Amino acid sequence: MVREYLERIKKYDREINSFLTVAEESAFEKASRADEALETLGEAALRRYPLLGVTVAFKDLFLTRGIRTTAGSKVLESYVPPYTATVVERLEKAGCILIGKTNCDAWAHGASGENSDFGPTKNPWRPEFVPGGSSSGSAAAVAANFSLLSFGTDTGGSIRQPANFCGVVGLKPTYGAVSRYGIIAMASSLDSVGHFTRTVNDSRAVFEITKSEDKKDSTLKSGEGVKPKGKIRLGIPREYFVAGLDKEVEKSVLAAAQVFKKEGVELVEVSLPHTKYAISVYYIIQPAEVSSNLGRYDGIRYGNGRNSFGAEAKRRIMLGTYVLSAGYYDAYYLKAMKVRSKIILDFEQAF
Template sequence: MNEETTHKIMDLTNLTLTELQTALQNGETTSTAVTEAMLERIVAIDNDIQSYLTLTDELALAQAQEADERRARGDDSPLLGIPLAVKDMICTEGVQTTAGSKILEGFVPPYDAFVVRKLREAGAVILGKTNTDEFAMGSSTENSAYVTTRNPWDLSRVPGGSSGGSAAAVAANLAYGALGTDTGGSVRQPAAFCGIVGLRPTYGRVSRWGVVAFASTLDQVGTFGRTVADCTAVFQTIAGHDPHDSTSLDVPVPDYEAALTGDIRGLRVGVPKEYFVEGIDAEVETAVRTAIDKLAELGAEIVEISLPHTEYALPVYYLIAPAEASSNLARYDGVRFGPRVAGVDMIDTVKKTRALFGPEVKRRIMLGTYALSAGYYDEYYGRALKARTLIKQDFLNTFDQVDVIVTPTTPTTAFKIGEIADDPLQMYLQDIFTLSVNLSASCGISVPCGFDSQGLPIGLQLIGNSLQEATILNAAYAYEQAANWTGAMAEQPL
C-alpha cells in the first residue's frame, strides 16, 4: 500500500472508541471504512503480536455494512458500527470458540453468549476471537494451547493474562475495545501490562450465560478500552439482568457514562497497608504513590486502611478456583463436543480424551479434585470457604469507612516470555493484588498510571463496593483526565 493509504489507516485505527463514535455520528467516516482499516492493520501486524486466534473478517464486514445501513435509517446506538474483539472464552454463534484449549478445538457454539448478543443488538462489529490462557487459567497467555500473545510494548514480554489477547489487541489498535473474563484478575492484570483500562464488574452485574465456565463463583465478564470512557461504553452495553443466568442480578443498570463527571471532591479513598509490602517493584510503588497524591490534589480524602486477611487471599483462591474448575471441567469427556480420543473402553476413552488438556489445566484439575476429595474436603476446601468469609468481611468493614480502595494492579510490570512459566506459584503471585476483588463482592478497575524505567506501563487499581462501578469508573476517569497518560499510552511502538 502507498504511504498515503498507510497514513489514512493509521488515523482511523488511532481513534479512541469515543472519538470514533463522534466521527461516525458526524458522517466523517463509515463503519465499513474503519472495519476495513482495522482488518488491514490486523493482517499487517498481528503476526508479531498474535492477539487473535480467529479473525471473522467476512462477518465483520457484513456487520459493518449493516451498521452503516442502520445509521442511514437514523439509528444512533452507542456501539453501532464499532469494531470490537471478544475473548475466546465467550461463545459466538457459528464461530469457533476454543477457550484456548485443544479439548475444544473445532467447537462451534450453536448460540451467542448473552454479552455477545448484547453487542450484536447494539450493532457492534466483531472482528474476531482473542487468545487466552487455556480455560482462562494463567497470567501470561503462555498457557494457551495455540499461541503466546506478545506485549505490544515489548514483543519479548507477555501481555498478561488470561485475557492477554484482548488487552494486546486494544493496546495495539487492533480493536476499539474488547471483552475479557476476570476470575482472579484476568482483565485488570493484562490491562495494566498493556497500558490500557480494564474493568472487572461486580459478580452478577454481567451475565455469564454462554461464557465457558472456569470457576463459577468467581467468573465475570469484563471490558477493555484505551480510555475509561471507552471501557465504560462497552460495559454499559453488556451490563444487566439475564434470566438465563440465575446468578445475574436483577437490579437497574445506572447510566455509567453520565457518572463520568471527573469530580471526586470528598471521595474517601482508602490505601491498604497490606498492599505495599515486600515483593512489590519499587518503580510500581512510586508510580502508585504518585497517583494517590494526584487523587488527593483532585479533592479526594486519603485514608490509611487495613485489610488484615490480604495474605490469605492467594491460598484461598488457589483452593476454591481449582475446586470449582475440577467440577466444571468434568464435562469435557469427548461425548457431546470437542474431539474424542478412542480408548479400549469408556473410561479409557474419557481419560485419553482429557489428556488433551494442557499442563496448567491438568494441574488445577488435580489440585481441585484433591481439595474436594474424601478426607481432605474439610482441611482444604472447607477451610478456604471459611477464610473467604474473613476476606469478604475485610472489604465490607472497609467500605463503611471509604468509597474506593486504591492499590497497584500488579506487583511488577510485564515479565519476559518464559521467565516464570515453569514455576506455578510464582505465576500465581501475579494475581496477589487482584483476586481479593473476586473473592469478595467487590468490583475493580485498572487504569494506566505511568511507566517504569524500561518504558513498560504500570496500572493503578481502584476497588469499589458491590455494584459501585459508577464510583470506580468516575474515580478512574478523574485520575485519567488529570494525570493525562492517555497520549503516552497510545505511543506503543507498533
C-alpha cells in the same frame, strides 16, 4: 473502518498472535448493515444503536453462534457453539461489529498469555515481553489497534494485569454486574466479565450496554450504584504495603491515590487483617471450581478427548479434585471457604 482493522490484523498479527479466529465475512456483512442504517436513519441511527460500527473482539471463552470458540484449548479446537453469550448479543444489538475471537491462556489458566494451546500472545509494544493474561489476546488487540474494543474475563487479575502490561484501559466490574451466560467458566464464584478500551469514556459507554440482569445468570444484581451522600473515601490498606513490594509499584500506586485526592476524594488508611491468607485461599477455591467445571469436557457430547488437555489444566484438575476429595474436603476446601468469609468481612468493615 472494518477493512482497515482487518488489514492491520493480516499484516501484523502473525507476530503478535492475538487472534485465533478472524470473522472477516460476517464483519463485512455487519459493516454494510451499519452503513445502511446511517443512510436510512441518519443521526437517529446512533440513538437506536449507541455503538453503531464499533469493532469488538472477544476472548475465545465467549460463545458466538456459528463462529468457532476454543477457550484456547485443543479440547475445543473445532467447536462451533449453537448459541451466543448475553454480552455478545447486547453489543451486537447496540451496533457493534464482531471482528474476531482472541487468544488466551487455555481455559483462562495463566497470567502471561504463554499458556495457550495455539501459541503464546506477544506484547505489541515489545514482542520479547509478555502481554499479561489470561485475557492476553484481547488486551494486545486493542493495544495493537486491531479493534476499538475487546472483551475478557477476570478471575484473579486476568483483565487488570494485561491492561497494565499493554497500556490500555481495562475494566473488571464488580462480581454480579455483567452476565456470564454463554461464557466458558473457569471458577464460577470468582469469574467476572469486563472489557478493554483505549479511553475511560469508551469504557463507561460499553459498561452501560453490558451491565444489568438477563434472567439467565442468577448472580446478577440490577440497579445503579449507590452514590455516597458525603465525601467519597478511598481506603489505602496498610497490609498491601509490606516487605517484598516493588518500590516502583508502591510509588505508582501512591501517585495514583494522589490523583483522587486532588479530585476531592478523602484518602483513609484501613486495615484488612486477613490479606495474608488471600493467595492461599485462592489456590484452593479456584482449582476446586476448575476441576468441577472441566468435568463436562469428556469428548463424548462435543470436543476432543481428555488427552487433549494441556499440562496446566491437568495440574489444576488434579489439585482441585484432591482438595474436594472425601478425606481432605474439611481440611482444605471448607477451611478456605471460611477464611474467604473472613476476607470479605474485612472489606465490609474497613471503614
